[in-house]
Amino acid sequence: MLSNTVSREGVVQLLAPSGLQRLFSRDALTVGPGVGSVAGTGYDLRRPRIGRRRRGMVTFEKVPSDEGKELMNNGMFGSNHRPQDSIKRRKRLAYNVMQRELGLGGNGRQNNANRLMKQDLIPESVPDTIIHYSARCYSGQFSDDGNFFFSCAQDFRVRMYDTSNPYHWKYYKSVVYPYGQWTITDASLSPDNRFLAYSSIRSIVCLASTDPNNDAEPHLLDFSNIGPNQNLRGFHTIFGIWSIRFSGDGREIVAGTGDNSVYVYDIERRQSILRIPGHQDDVNAVCFGDSQSPHILYSGSDDTTLKVWDRRSMGDRREAGVFIGHTEGLTYVDSKGDGRYVLSNGKDQTAKLWDLRKMYSKEKAERWDPLAHSTRFEYRSNAFDFDDWQPHPLDCSLVTFRGHKVLKTLIRCHFSPPGSTDSRYVYSGSYDGSVYVWNMDATLKAKIDVLKATRDSRPRGSSRSDYYWEGGGSWMTCVRDASWHPNAPIIAATSWNGWGTSQGTCSVHTWNDGLEDDEAEPKVGRRVDAQLQHDERLYNSSDSSDDDLF
Template identity: 75%
Template sequence: MDYIPALGEDEDGEDDEGDASFHDAAENLSGVEIEVEFTENDDQEEGDNGQEASGAARPPRPIYITREQIMQLLGHAGISRIFASDYTSRHRSRRFADNDDDGEESEPGTGYDPIVPRRRRGRGRATFQAVPSNEGKELMNAGTFGSSNRPEDTLKRKKRLAYNIMRRELGLGSDGRQKNANRLIRQNMIPESAADTIIHYNARCYSGQFSDDGNFFFSCGQDFRVRMYDTSNPYDWKYYKTVAYPYGQWTITDASLSPDNRFLAYSSIRSIVCLAPTDPDNESDPNSLDFANIGTHNPRGFHTYFGIWSIRFSGDGREIVAGTGDNSVYVYDIERRQSILRIPGHQDDVNAVCFGDSLSPHILYSGSDDTTLKVWDRRSMGDGREAGVFLGHTEGLTYVDSKGDGRYVLSNGKDQTAKLWDLRKMMSKDKADQVDINAYTTRFEYRSNAYDDNNYRPHPHDCSLVTFRGHKVLKTLIRCHFSPPGSTDSRYVYSGSYDGSVYIWNLDATLAGKVDVLKATKNTRPRDPNLLADTYDYFGRNGGTWMTCVRDASWHPNAPVIAATSWNGWGTSQGTCTVHTWNDGLDNDEAEPKMTRRVNAQLQHDERLYRRLAHNYDDDWEDD
C-alpha cells in the first residue's frame, strides 16, 4: 500500500496550496464560532412552492454548528490543527528553525517574535535537483573524480575503445594526452548486464565485497553463513571457505575484512561480532567480540542488549566500529577485547558507519534512521559532541561510504536518493540543533510500501553536493559505493536497487550505466516449494514470481568486474551472487569458463539448477 499523506498537508501540518507568500489562517481562527445557514429539505416540511402547511411563508432557519462538530464531520488532521487553540504557539516556536535564511531572529530573553512569511516548499518531481548537476560537472572537470575528454579539434567524434587504443599504440599526442587517454580507456569499461557466473544460494544474500587488493571476496547469507572466494583471477573464482554465525538472529547484517585479509568480522542483530580467520587450513571456531562489554564500570543508562547493523575495520586493523540498534556508535578494541567508546549520538537506529580515512581512525561517519549523517572526531569528543552534521535526506539512511580521502562521503536513503557530501560543507552542531529534523520526514515505511515521488519534499537545509536518483531503496538497507580508483579512476558512484539492477551514475547525476541483474538471472533455477515459506513476495502455494532485489554490489579494484549480491528467485526466497564483466557490448564470448554458467555456493556445476520444471524437486540440496 502506498504511503499517501493527508491531502493538502505537509509534514508540519500546513496546507500545501497557495503562493509562496501567504497568510497563516491559524493565527486568527482560534476560538472562532462558525455560522452555517441552509434551508431544510422541501419534501419534509414544506410544500412545493416553499409554503408551510398553514400557508405562511417561513424564512430560512439558521443552524449553529460548534467547532467540535466541524472537526468530527471533516476528520482532517490539518484542519484540526488550524482550529486548535495551541497551534499558534507551537507554530511560532518552530518558525526560526524552518526559516534560517530569512535573516530575522529574536534576541534571547526579549520575547520578540517577528512575523516572517514562511517560504513554501514545493512537492514532487518538480523539486528534484536538476540533472545534469552543475556541482557534479565541476567535480568531474576538476579531475577529482576521473578524467574528461580533451578536445583535439572542432569536430565532435564519439571515440570508441579501438580509436583510443590506436592513438596509444601510435604514441600520438603529448605525455599528458596519452595518460589521459589511458585513464579514459579504463574508466569507460562499465560491466555488462550479462552475467559471467551466477552463484545460487538457498538463502537471501545480504552483502558481498572484494578486498582492497581484489584477491578476496566474501558474501553473507540469511542462513548465517559467510562464503569466501579466491578472486586473484577476477574472471575465474575459486571457492575458499565458509564460516558460520552460531547464534545469529534473522540474518548476518554485515561483514568487514581486515586490511591484511587475515580476519573477517561479521555481525547479526545481536551485540556480538564473530571474528574468523580466513586461512582455509584454520578450522577453529570464530572468536566472539562482545560490543556490550565496556569493562568493569558501566555508565548509567548503558544498554547491554542491542543489534548491530553495520561494522567496519579501521585502517590499522586494531579496531572495529559498529552502528547499532540502540541509537549508538561503538568502537571496539580487538586487543583489549572490549568497547572503548560508545557514542549515543542519534535519535534512532544507526544503520551505517565507516571511517573517514583509511590511514586514520579518528574520523567516523554514522548514518541513522533519524535522517542525519553525522561526523565524529575522536580527538575532540570530551563532551560527546559531533564535529558536524549533514542534513538533506528526508527519510532514514541505509548506508554510508567514504571515498577514503577524508573529504567526500556518499549515503543512501529511504527517500529514494543517494547523496554526495563534502566535509567542508557540513553544518555545525549548534546550527543543526536549531533544526527540528522530525519536521521534515514522513517516517516512510520502506519495508511494506512503495514510494510516491509526488509526496517528496526537499529538505530546506540540504547541504549535499549532488543527489542521485532512479534506484529504489525498498524492503531492506540497500547499499551504495564510490567506484574504485584503480579500475574506474574514481569516476562513478553506484548503488543496488529493489528493481533488480545496479545503477551507475556519473558525478553530475546522469546515468552512466545499469547492470540488470534481474534480466541476467530470471528463471535460472526451478521452483523449490521448500524454499518459498519465508519469502516476502510469494503469493500462493504453487505460484510466485521471479523477483530480484540487489542489496549490495562491489566493483573490483583492478578489473572491470562487478559482483552483485541479491535477494533472488521465486518471490526473492533465495539469493545469488552474480559476476558481471565488461565485454564490449557482447552478450556472449568464446572464453572459458562459459558465460551465464550456474553454480552452487562452492562454485560447483549442478544439473538441478538447469531443470525447467520442478515436478520432482523435493530432495534436499545443501550448499556446503
C-alpha cells in the same frame, strides 16, 4: 453576490476557533484586497495562499547537477577527454588504444588515455556467472586488493572466494555465525585480508580467520563489554549491530547499533573503548573517514542525519559536524577515503554526495529537529509516494542521485574504485533488481539489470526454496549490495533472488563490449552453486532440494 466587506458578525465568526481554522488553512488566502476579503485585514478568502512549500517531482534537484559537473571537470572524480580527441564517428576506446600503441603524446597524455579507457569499461547486464544460495544474500564485497571476495547470507554463513584471477573465481571456505538472529547484517575484512568480522542482530561480532586451513571456531567479540570511564547513560547490554568496519590499521572495529549508538571496539583489549550515544534512532551505517587515521568516524541513522565524529575531541561526546538533507532514514554510508567526500543512501529514495567543508556545526544543527521534515516512511511494507515528497530546507549535500528504489532492506551505495574506474562514478543496488551507476553530475551512466540476467535461473521445485515470501511466488530480485572490482571492469551484485525473493544470488557482471554471448569457455551465464560447482539441476525444471544443492 459577495459583498466587498464583511459585517461585524462575520468578523466575530472568523475570529472563532472554527473561523480561524478556515482562515489559516491551505485554502485560506493571501494578503491583498479584493472581493471576498476581510475588511481591514487584507486576507482574501478566494485565492490560494502564496508561499506554500511545493511538493512532488517538480521539486527534484536539477539534472545534470552544476556542482557535479564542476567536480567532473576539475579532475576530482575521473579524467576528461581532451578537446582534440573529440572526433565524431570514432569510437573513443579504439582511438585511445591506437594512441597508446603508437606512443603518441607524452607521459601525461598516455596516462590520461589509460584512465579514460578504464573508466569507460562499464560492466554490463549479461552475467558471466550466477552463484546460487539457498538463502537471501545480504552483502558481498571485494577486498581492497581484489584478491578476495566474501558474501553474507541469511543462513548465517559467510562464504569466501579467491578472486586473484577476477575472471576465474575459486571457492575458499565458509564460516558460520552461531546463535545469529534473523540474518548476518554486515561483514568487514581486515586490511591484511587475514580476518573477517561479521555481525548479526546481537551485540556479538564474530572474528574468523580467512586461512582455508584454519577450522577453528570464530572469536566472539562482545561489544557490550564497555571499558572504564565510558558514558553509560541509557546503555543497554542487549542491542543489535547493523554495520561494522575495520580501521585502517586493523586494530579496531567500529559498529552502528540498534541502541542509537556508535561503538569502537579494541580487538587486542577485547572490549569497547568508546560508546557514542549520538543519535535519536538506529545507527544503520558507519565507516572510518580514511584508512590512514582512525580518528574520523561517520554514522548514518534512521533519525535522517549523517554525523561526523572526531575522536581527538570527544570529551563531551559532541559531533564535529552534521550533514542534513535526507528526509528519511539513512541505509548506508561510504567514504571516498580522501578525508573530504562522503556518500549516503536514504529511504527517501536518494543517494547524496557530501563535502566535509559544507557540514553544519553541532550548534546550528541543534536548532532544528532532525525528524521535523520526515514522514517516518515505513520502507519495509510501503511504496514511496513521490507526490508527497518535499526537499529539506537545510539540504547541504553537493549532489543528489535518483532513480533507484531503497525499499524492504538497507540497500547499499558506494564510490567506484580509483583503480578500475578512476573514481568516476557512484553506484547503488536497488529493490527493482538493478545496479544503478551514475556520473557525478547525477546523470545515469549505466543500469545493470540483474533481474533480467538471473530470471528463471533456477527451477521451481517443491522444497523450501519455494516459500513465496512476496509477489505470489513470481521471480523477483532485490539487489541489496554491489561491489566493483578494484582493478578489473567487474561488478558482483548480491541479491535477494528467486521465486518470491526467498533465495539469493551473487551475479558477476563484466564489460563485454555489448555482446550477448561469446564463444569462449565457460559460456557466459553459467549457473553454479555456493561452492562454484556446476549442477545440471539448476538448468532443468525437475524438483530439487536446496539442501542437496547447497
